[in-house]
Amino acid sequence: MATASRDQKLDALLADAARVFADNGFHRTSMRDLAKATGVSLAGLYYYVESKDELLYLIQSRNFDAVLQNMRERLDGVADPIERLFLFIDNHLDYFVSHLPEMKVLSHEAGALVGDYLTRVNATKREYTRSLMDLLAAVERAHGPAHANRRVAAYSLFGMMNWAYTWYDPLGDLGVELLSQNIGRIFLGGYVGLPVSASSIPHSSAG
Amino acid sequence: MATASRDQKLDALLADAARVFADNGFHRTSMRDLAKATGVSLAGLYYYVESKDELLYLIQSRNFDAVLQNMRERLDGVADPIERLFLFIDNHLDYFVSHLPEMKVLSHEAGALVGDYLTRVNATKREYTRSLMDLLAAVERAHGPAHANRRVAAYSLFGMMNWAYTWYDPLGDLGVELLSQNIGRIFLGGYVGLPVSASSIPHSSAG
């Protein structure tokens, strides 16, 4: 049966696994590597997960679901399209930076999922993408025609944000707020040509 | 000895390997898979390459070098900073789209390189990044202070472009010119706030 201690240990296992997957890649990581990293025996891992594939799925789905849910909560009650878009970006990058290993696995190992696991995560991905597209449509309604194709814009924004795992250093000078603000400005300035003032950016200081 | 026929067969081998790596990932692909895809026997592969790692290195370095060299040729003699930046973007995406498997391998399997191979490709990467940073500095000198941190801007642009392998369909409605133009406008409009006309860009899209 599902004990509370079992759930806690599974959480810890997923966190450790995400770190190892992020460092060495999913396919390069063996279950023996994970056993070493977690302190659990090789056979013991299979008490918590069905397979290595399920391990990857759990990391991706849990964190993706969290991003989606946080986003909805933060956008709830906010009406201004520009502010909503900034909140979307800030939410994504905020979670990204505070869960770097997990989000690297989510961004980089999307193609490593198979079968039903892939189908399920892709459903969430479509939902999340649709949310961004709707936000962009709302921005266009409020501020006139966009300067770029909406679909290209959406994927470009995801590219800007998700590519961060290849270069962003959480210990460096660049804080999350600044990262989020910079990407928000580049994207919004380019997409609708708005002069972006610091006051319209949530949770930020002038840069 | 290095025969002409040998070089040609190596080229074909690298092209086939890039396609399989792009489809199934480097670590998921076995040398036996490559043997099947190329029609060469398993042992025969080792007449052309030293190892699976060298295969990956050759794909990455050859194509990265080509991107870098094409870029320099296309920028040669062009003085206007904005035009130079557009050419940089167009060159990158043009090569990207016309060498999709290779560029997916270059973007996605960068972390799969090891040892000396990694060092060498990273040197090219630094050179390429430095080129973009210099272009951005020139744009700033010509058009006033930027709206975002230069380093964040550079990596964001790489993110927009390189992320394309996750969604761009070369058989779809969106041509390379339009893709390049859209990303160029989003980035430049956001980075320096240049006015861009939207007349030639479709607003609604499918999917």
Next chain:
DNA sequence: CTTGCACTTGAACGATCGTTCGAGTCCGCC
């Protein structure tokens, strides 16, 4: 014909892979 070299291969090497299984240990509850 024969020698030599570019090129190709089937078969095998040891290593490592994900997963399984039976035999445990631990501990709350009767």
Next chain:
DNA sequence: GGCGGACTCGAACGATCGTTCAAGTGCAAG
């Protein structure tokens, strides 16, 4: 004290991995 289920593990399974090697092929030059 003992029963039962949560939890853990060493050892092994067959499969597959990257790589090697001795033995070939075919063909141009002597």
